[in-house]
Amino acid sequence: MRRGVNVRWPIGGVLVVVYALFPVVWILSLSFKAGDDINNKKFLPTKWTFDNYRTVFDTDLFTAALRNSLGISLIATFLSVAIATLAAYAIARLQFRGKKLILSIALAIAMFPTVALVGPLFDMWRSIGLYDTWIGLIIPYMSFTLPLSIWVLSAFFRQIPWEMEQAAQIDGATPWQAFRKVIVPLAAPGVFTAAILTFFFAWNDFVFGISLTSTNRARPVPAALAFFTGESQFQQPTAAIAAAAVVVTVPVVVLVLLFQKKIVAGLTAGAVKG
Amino acid sequence: MTTINLDSLVKRFADGTTAVDDVTLDIDDGEFMILVGPSGCGKSTLLRMIAGLEDITSGDLRIEGEVVNDKAPRERNLAMVFQNYALYPHLSVFENIAFPLRLQKRFKDEEIRAKVNDAAQTLELTELLERKPSQLSGGQRQRVAMGRAIVREAKAFLFDEPLSNLDAKLRGQMRAEIARLQRRMGITTVYVTHDQVEAMTLGDRVAVLRKGVLQQVATPRELYQQPVNMFVAGFIGSPPMNFVPATIEGEMAELPFASVPLPAELAQGARDRNLLLAGIRPEAFEDAALVDDRDRGSGVTFHATVDVTEWLGNEQFAYVPFDASSEVRQHLRDLARELDSEAMRTQLVVSLDSATEIKEGQDAELWLDPSRMMLFDPATGENLTLARTPVAA
Numbered sequence: 001m002r003r004g005v006n007v008r009w010p011i012g013g014v015l016v017v018v019y020a021l022f023p024v025v026w027i028l029s030l031s032f033k034a035g036d037d038i039n040n041k042k043f044l045p046t047k048w049t050f051d052n053y054r055t056v057f058d059t060d061l062f063t064a065a066l067r068n069s070l071g072i073s074l075i076a077t078f079l080s081v082a083i084a085t086l087a088a089y090a091i092a093r094l095q096f097r098g099k100k101l102i103l104s105i106a107l108a109i110a111m112f113p114t115v116a117l118v119g120p121l122f123d124m125w126r127s128i129g130l131y132d133t134w135i136g137l138i139i140p141y142m143s144f145t146l147p148l149s150i151w152v153l154s155a156f157f158r159q160i161p162w163e164m165e166q167a168a169q170i171d172g173a174t175p176w177q178a179f180r181k182v183i184v185p186l187a188a189p190g191v192f193t194a195a196i197l198t199f200f201f202a203w204n205d206f207v208f209g210i211s212l213t214s215t216n217r218a219r220p221v222p223a224a225l226a227f228f229t230g231e232s233q234f235q236q237p238t239a240a241i242a243a244a245a246v247v248v249t250v251p252v253v254v255l256v257l258l259f260q261k262k263i264v265a266g267l268t269a270g271a272v273k274g
Numbered sequence: 275m276t277t278i279n280l281d282s283l284v285k286r287f288a289d290g291t292t293a294v295d296d297v298t299l300d301i302d303d304g305e306f307m308i309l310v311g312p313s314g315c316g317k318s319t320l321l322r323m324i325a326g327l328e329d330i331t332s333g334d335l336r337i338e339g340e341v342v343n344d345k346a347p348r349e350r351n352l353a354m355v356f357q358n359y360a361l362y363p364h365l366s367v368f369e370n371i372a373f374p375l376r377l378q379k380r381f382k383d384e385e386i387r388a389k390v391n392d393a394a395q396t397l398e399l400t401e402l403l404e405r406k407p408s409q410l411s412g413g414q415r416q417r418v419a420m421g422r423a424i425v426r427e428a429k430a431f432l433f434d435e436p437l438s439n440l441d442a443k444l445r446g447q448m449r450a451e452i453a454r455l456q457r458r459m460g461i462t463t464v465y466v467t468h469d470q471v472e473a474m475t476l477g478d479r480v481a482v483l484r485k486g487v488l489q490q491v492a493t494p495r496e497l498y499q500q501p502v503n504m505f506v507a508g509f510i511g512s513p514p515m516n517f518v519p520a521t522i523e524g525e526m527a528e529l530p531f532a533s534v535p536l537p538a539e540l541a542q543g544a545r546d547r548n549l550l551l552a553g554i555r556p557e558a559f560e561d562a563a564l565v566d567d568r569d570r571g572s573g574v575t576f577h578a579t580v581d582v583t584e585w586l587g588n589e590q591f592a593y594v595p596f597d598a599s600s601e602v603r604q605h606l607r608d609l610a611r612e613l614d615s616e617a618m619r620t621q622l623v624v625s626l627d628s629a630t631e632i633k634e635g636q637d638a639e640l641w642l643d644p645s646r647m648m649l650f651d652p653a654t655g656e657n658l659t660l661a662r663t664p665v666a667a
Contacts, residue, residue: 167356
């Protein structure tokens with residue numbers, strides 16, 4: 001019985017990994033295929049080339065989109081985490097009326113289907129001039145990531161014993177100093193988790209990106225990929241799209257690999273008292 | 275010169291419970307004041323009111339004569355050691371101790387280093403300065419918490435059950451350490467504990483609290499010898515004072531196991547009461563065989579069956595069960611519940627010289643010093659013998 005389990009686990013693991021990674025490897029392989037090589041009916045390219053990457057980075061469409069994506073995602077992440085930290089602290093520490101209401105509304109927002117909001121937002125943004133701007137994307141990204149950030153962070157703050165702030169206050173700290181010098185550093189893993197999750201949401205978003213933008217001014221990468229054309233009208237841009245996809249996937253994969261321990265710690269925090 | 279004056283302090287929580295009820299207490303400069311009582315008596319709340327962590331419902335709190343009711347904790351300049359130490363886990367020991375100094379922003383880096391090193395030396399923490407709190411043992415954490423308190427020359431120290439998370443041996447050592455530190459620095463100290471040994475050994479004066487009401491403030495010796503009521507008498511002393519029913523018959527008090535003569539002045543006052551409770555400390559008894567002939571006459575000798583004995587080397591405890599009416603049992607049960615203990619059965623705990631030959635299950639001849647007996651009114655708990663018992667200097 002024991003031996004059976006020992007053998008089955010690794011085999012299952014390998015199967016799952018292969019199943020999950022196959023598309024990624026396929027895109028990677030595609031991105032290195034030159035010209036019509038994408039129709040070579042083989043998994044690997046017959047001749048490895050960086051042409052597609054060169055093409056991608058030479059296209060204004062892509063470089064502008066990359067700039068937009070980075071800028072929008074970083075700003076949305078920063079604002080969302082900053083606001084969520086303050087809000088979560090208040091929720092964890094203060095007694096005020098309507099606390100439950102705020103938490104339930106936050107949860108409701110998180111569950112709201114994004115597609116349902118795109119139409120009204122499109123209309124609204126058009127009339128108030130936010131259409132096709134960075135802010136026009138930052139606002140919806142923030143509103144959709146705030147609830148999760150608030151939940152993650154308030155779980156973290158709740159874990160930190162009250163005595164920490166009280167000790168700091170006795171030691172001569174103002175409430176703000178106690179928050180900044182003691183509480184935030186202690187909640188750093190939570191802040192981190194919230195930041196990464198927010199960044200992913202903004203970075204990977206397609207629906208808002210394609211609906212609320214129309215030009216290179218604000219269009220993020222996932223939306224831009226849809227507008228890719230080949231070098232000529234008759235050429236399929238598949239390889240170039242694959243290369244662009246690899247370029248936008250890499251930062252995410254690197255982030256996850258670097259911080260996976262922190263993310264897991266962050267997501268499971270509050271579940272068990274440690 | 276830091277005096278702390280509590281003037282009719284009241285703390286009422288939002289749910290209507292009164293945690294601290296009209297406590298008036300003057301703490302002198304340099305005095306080591308202990309707040310003691312069973313759990314839930316309001317002692318910690320009172321301390322946190324002094325620290326500024328709890329609002330004051332009514333009454334005045336003065337530090338150095340100035341009313342500080344509405345001042346934030348940091349404006350009161352008091353140092354506090356918490357029960358769970360409340361060290362900052364993300365900072366090294368050095369930074370933990372330096373934390374209050376860094377907040378003041380009037381010290382240069384060298385000054386801070388010198389002060390922290392000084393404090394570390396006092397508490398023998400020098401080797402641990404670079405460690406994180408999680409790498410320290412309980413006793414070491416305790417010392418770091420104290421370092422954080424002494425480094426900043428606060429007006430007074432507040433301790434909230436600082437030793438209750440340590441094992442018994444370490445507790446004894448740290449107790450001596452705290453006493454030494456306080457005496458050397460001569461700083462006003464308020465110390466909360468539920469442990470009456472800590473209260474007796476550390477305090478210049480001890481304030482006993484019961485359900486938020488101050489019962490008695492006195493030196494440990496006075497508290498032990500002249501408790502104002504049954505609650506204080508039962509709380510102070512280990513093993514605790516024995517309470518036995520006493521019926522007054524003329525000049526004699528009839529205890530379940532012996533008749534004890536009453537002093538004349540008390541006999542007068544006690545005559546019209548039929549039932550009293552006699553409080554006798556375990557050490558007021560002795561094995562009759564070991565009592566000097568000189569003393570024997572001044573005491574009462576009686577026979578009793580010893581149920582269980584505990585030999586501790588320096589003394590021996592013997593347990594003597596006795597019967598009591600249901601009324602007495604009820605009184606004792608109520609008292610025990612207030613003192614956080616449990617009245618399993620009515621029995622005497624008797625402390626005997628370790629040379630005693632009394633064994634379990636034997637009929638033993640015991641001796642009792644009646645001058646060390648106290649009488650309490652079972653209804654009010656008041657000590658009726660208070661004026662009589664002399665305080666040994």
